Amino acid sequence: MSTPVPRNKVAQWIEYRLPVFSWMNHNLTDFPEPKNLNYWWNFGSLAGIMLVWQIVTGIVLAMHYTPHVDMAFDSVERIMREVEWGWLMRYAHMNGGSMFFAVVYIHIFRGLYYGSYKSPREILWWLGIVLLFLMMGAAFTGYVLPWGQMSFWAATVITNLFSAIPWIGGGVVEWLWGGFGVDNPLLNRFYALHYLLPFIIVGVVILHIWALHHRRSNNPLGIDIKSAKDTIPFHPYYTIRDMFGMGAMLFVLFVFVFFVPNMLGETINYVEANPLQTPSHIVPEWYFLPYYAILRAIPDKLGGVIAMLVSILVLFILPWLDTSKVRSARFRPIYKQLFWVFLADCIVLGWVGAQPAEGVYIVISRICTAYYFAHFLIIMPILGKLERPRPLPESIHEAVLKKRGPAQPAAAMEKH
Amino acid sequence: MAETSHQHGVPGAPPSGETRRDFLILTAGAMGAIATIAVVWPLLETMNPAADTLALSSTEVDLSAIEVGQSVTVVWRNKPVFVRRRTQEEIDAARAVSLDDLGDKQTDEERAPKPEWLVLVGVCTHLGCIPLGTKKGDPRGDFGGWFCPCHGSHYDTSGRIRKGPAPKNLEVPAYQFVSDTLVKIG
Amino acid sequence: MRRLIAAASAALVLGLAGLTPAAFAATEGGALPHTDFPHVGIFGKYDQPALKRGLQVYREVCAACHGLKYIAFRNLVALGLGNDEAKAIAEGYQIPDGPNDEGEMFERPGRLSDHFPNPFANEKAARASNNGANPPDLSLVTKGRDGHEGYIYAILTGYEEPPADFALGEGMAYNKYFPGHQIAMPPPLSDGQVTYEDGTEASVANMAHDVVTFMAWAAEPELEERKAVGLKVLIFIGLLTAVLYAINVRVWSRVT
Numbered sequence: 001m002s003t004p005v006p007r008n009k010v011a012q013w014i015e016y017r018l019p020v021f022s023w024m025n026h027n028l029t030d031f032p033e034p035k036n037l038n039y040w041w042n043f044g045s046l047a048g049i050m051l052v053w054q055i056v057t058g059i060v061l062a063m064h065y066t067p068h069v070d071m072a073f074d075s076v077e078r079i080m081r082e083v084e085w086g087w088l089m090r091y092a093h094m095n096g097g098s099m100f101f102a103v104v105y106i107h108i109f110r111g112l113y114y115g116s117y118k119s120p121r122e123i124l125w126w127l128g129i130v131l132l133f134l135m136m137g138a139a140f141t142g143y144v145l146p147w148g149q150m151s152f153w154a155a156t157v158i159t160n161l162f163s164a165i166p167w168i169g170g171g172v173v174e175w176l177w178g179g180f181g182v183d184n185p186l187l188n189r190f191y192a193l194h195y196l197l198p199f200i201i202v203g204v205v206i207l208h209i210w211a212l213h214h215r216r217s218n219n220p221l222g223i224d225i226k227s228a229k230d231t232i233p234f235h236p237y238y239t240i241r242d243m244f245g246m247g248a249m250l251f252v253l254f255v256f257v258f259f260v261p262n263m264l265g266e267t268i269n270y271v272e273a274n275p276l277q278t279p280s281h282i283v284p285e286w287y288f289l290p291y292y293a294i295l296r297a298i299p300d301k302l303g304g305v306i307a308m309l310v311s312i313l314v315l316f317i318l319p320w321l322d323t324s325k326v327r328s329a330r331f332r333p334i335y336k337q338l339f340w341v342f343l344a345d346c347i348v349l350g351w352v353g354a355q356p357a358e359g360v361y362i363v364i365s366r367i368c369t370a371y372y373f374a375h376f377l378i379i380m381p382i383l384g385k386l387e388r389p390r391p392l393p394e395s396i397h398e399a400v401l402k403k404r405g406p407a408q409p410a411a412a413m414e415k416h
Numbered sequence: 417m418a419e420t421s422h423q424h425g426v427p428g429a430p431p432s433g434e435t436r437r438d439f440l441i442l443t444a445g446a447m448g449a450i451a452t453i454a455v456v457w458p459l460l461e462t463m464n465p466a467a468d469t470l471a472l473s474s475t476e477v478d479l480s481a482i483e484v485g486q487s488v489t490v491v492w493r494n495k496p497v498f499v500r501r502r503t504q505e506e507i508d509a510a511r512a513v514s515l516d517d518l519g520d521k522q523t524d525e526e527r528a529p530k531p532e533w534l535v536l537v538g539v540c541t542h543l544g545c546i547p548l549g550t551k552k553g554d555p556r557g558d559f560g561g562w563f564c565p566c567h568g569s570h571y572d573t574s575g576r577i578r579k580g581p582a583p584k585n586l587e588v589p590a591y592q593f594v595s596d597t598l599v600k601i602g
Numbered sequence: 603m604r605r606l607i608a609a610a611s612a613a614l615v616l617g618l619a620g621l622t623p624a625a626f627a628a629t630e631g632g633a634l635p636h637t638d639f640p641h642v643g644i645f646g647k648y649d650q651p652a653l654k655r656g657l658q659v660y661r662e663v664c665a666a667c668h669g670l671k672y673i674a675f676r677n678l679v680a681l682g683l684g685n686d687e688a689k690a691i692a693e694g695y696q697i698p699d700g701p702n703d704e705g706e707m708f709e710r711p712g713r714l715s716d717h718f719p720n721p722f723a724n725e726k727a728a729r730a731s732n733n734g735a736n737p738p739d740l741s742l743v744t745k746g747r748d749g750h751e752g753y754i755y756a757i758l759t760g761y762e763e764p765p766a767d768f769a770l771g772e773g774m775a776y777n778k779y780f781p782g783h784q785i786a787m788p789p790p791l792s793d794g795q796v797t798y799e800d801g802t803e804a805s806v807a808n809m810a811h812d813v814v815t816f817m818a819w820a821a822e823p824e825l826e827e828r829k830a831v832g833l834k835v836l837i838f839i840g841l842l843t844a845v846l847y848a849i850n851v852r853v854w855s856r857v858t
Contacts, residue, residue, distance in 0.1 A: 089458075
């Protein structure tokens with residue numbers, strides 16, 4: 001990899017004082033990536049694109065939104081009706097949130113499948129979990145802002161989770177509210193936080209990428225890069241692939257934005273918040289449903305809150321719970337199956353989270369919650385010891401050659 | 417970015433450009449440029465005055481309570497509008513001025529079709545301050561009209577700039593008399 | 603790549619199936635009688651004549667108790683009314699304004715920039731004259747109720763004699779589709795209640811269809827523009843993605 005000196009005089013002048021060109025060259029253009037990454041590796045950069053998307057549309061919305069209980073709902077409707085392209089910005093932001101979570105969840109499950117959390121990428125993984133928490137905070141504070149019925153009652157229910165803290169819970173909740181209930185002080189501070197959190201996310205993303213570039217990307221084989229033969233430069237190979245991925249992602253996003261903009265939202269949120277009447281069916285947005293199912297599966301208030309928190313916190317110790325010496329599920333015949341079982345478990349949790357908390361749904365949610373924790377706390381440690389992984393290839397380069405190899409004789413035979 | 421890429425660092429890259437790919441890259445580049453404009457344009461357009469803001473474009477003023485020599489200030493599009501019922505001396509002074517003495521050449525007949533009533537947007541054409549001269553006891557400047565305290569612009573009894581940094585006369589908004597005592601601005 | 607698409611679409615289908623708990627659930631009175639409004643669907647547009655008739659039904663019937671606060675008279679131009687017609691409608695309403703120079707509040711005829719006024723001064727006044735119920739503002743009802751247009755239509759046409767053993771409250775009406783079946787709104791529509799200029803029969807079914815179409819427009823005035831822009835955007839981004847994919851394939855064919 002060469003470190004090109006910029007030919008342009010102005011660029012040289014800048015480069016001498018602040019080496020932006022060689023920095024960009026190192027991190028974006030020539031950065032060596034494993035040459036066997038598959039399309040599941042697109043989702044990290046797609047998440048970055050969604051973050052920018054949300055910040056840009058969000059700033060535009062903030063220019064028109066009024067964070068006051070008497071005006072918030074009206075100001076959102078004014079954006080929808082009176083502001084030029086306001087409906088587009090609002091729907092793009094609303095559905096953009098869902099797209100952001102969808103992309104990030106795929107990114108996380110890719111990491112789980114290919115063992116991207118394992119040494120030496122633990123801190124990279126931790127930063128990712130921190131990002132997930134920050135995103136959840138941004139999503140929740142943002143959901144409250146339109147001040148519809150579901151905004152109000154989501155704020156009420158979620159802030160009341162803190163009342164589960166022994167002794168000081170009640171005081172903490174009043175502190176969060178800035179009053180004796182969900183009201184204007186809460187709306188104001190949520191607006192402030194909703195504007196702040198994305199920029200904290202940007203900061204942590206920078207650390208996340210720093211860690212990534214320090215220890216390099218994992219790859220579908222889960223083996224380390226051994227020589228330059230194993231890599232290709234980021235540009236043009238992954239820039240073009242990421243641009244293609246962005247096009248495909250935006251296509252899906254635009255289907256929602258333009259044709260079914262309210263499908264993922266709750267109907268009742270188009271009724272202005274009414275502190276005296278709870279909607280008959282309270283559900284969070286789809287991306288929170290699995291946690292919500294875990295919360296409701298535990299019959300104890302404090303226990304439910306703890307279980308919900310631990311369901312994400314457990315990811316922090318996953319690098320040590322997974323005792324396998326092999327990273328990628330490709331070479332772990334049993335884990336490969338159990339990964340899909342775990343994914344199915346999460347989807348069922350999401351589904352049951354949307355159902356009323358009664359009868360058979362409670363039973364299902366308890367079984368799935370138990371399995372969720374068992375997967376991390378029991379299966380992962382034991383499986384790593386018992387499972388016999390399949391032999392790993394010598395190097396990325398050889399594995400790629402082998403895969404491509406048989407194609408050439410076959411093509412040659414066709415000629416005869 | 418795209419064109420510098422395959423010239424270095426790519427193992428086994430074919431040395432000659434391929435026309436198909438060049439065509440594809442040109443197409444993608446052009447479409448990408450269009451897409452960027454199509455994204456940026458609506459983002460900027462959101463900052464235009466919204467439909468409800470544009471709709472609030474007229475104000476009605478009841479003139480019956482204004483006595484000769486008196487002025488009132490009303491609000492139109494978030495800006496003050498001065499309505500002055502001029503005395504005969506003020507009208508005569510305004511009409512006697514030769515166009516040669518004016519920086520922004522407008523006759524008083526153009527500016528006040530009904531000579532008794534002068535309607536002006538009360539925003540100094542220099543940098544947007546509100547000139548004095550409407551309230552009793554306000555300084556009216558050297559020409560008996562309005563005086564802008566920010567940078568010392570003097571306007572005459574027709575609201576025309578006579579002295580100071582302002583480049584233009586005080587703007588006359590579009591207005592019409594609905595009746596003898598009711599004027600609609602905007 | 604194909605596997606990825608298959609997996610993604612499977613996830614999407616699974617996700618969607620699990621995520622719409624209420625949308626597909628049957629409402630209390632069974633299946634909704636009329637849901638296929640012409641503006642529903644990917645290319646759907648508002649039924650323009652119905653919009654105009656719906657405005658008439660709203661003004662002559664609903665407006666006695668229901669506000670429409672997010673619609674200004676100037677918006678009516680989108681229904682195909684001329685500026686003067688919209689102005690005439692506006693002037694038919696008295697809009698509270700003030701204070702005037704004496705400090706008094708007063709009422710004046712509406713202007714194009716005014717919004718439809720609420721028939722009641724405040725919520726308490728509304729409840730006092732409506733048997734304790736607060737007639738909801740109609741600007742967002744089709745968007746803010748499960749079942750959407752179909753549900754509103756069902757309510758308007760779902761009045762029946764209560765079953766013999768049903769204990770109906772004082773001043774309440776029985777409605778097949780209303781949760782709990784007791785509704786404070788008396789049957790609002792009856793055959794021939796309005797006289798349509800275009801000769802359409804003013805049956806309850808027609809009036810309900812028209813006024814629900816009108817309410818759908820009031821809730822989503824951007825709908826037609828949104829779909830039209832969306833189609834262009836999707837075609838464009840689809841083509842761009844295809845071109846990027848072609849470049850992607852070419853670039854990657856060099857990797858050995």
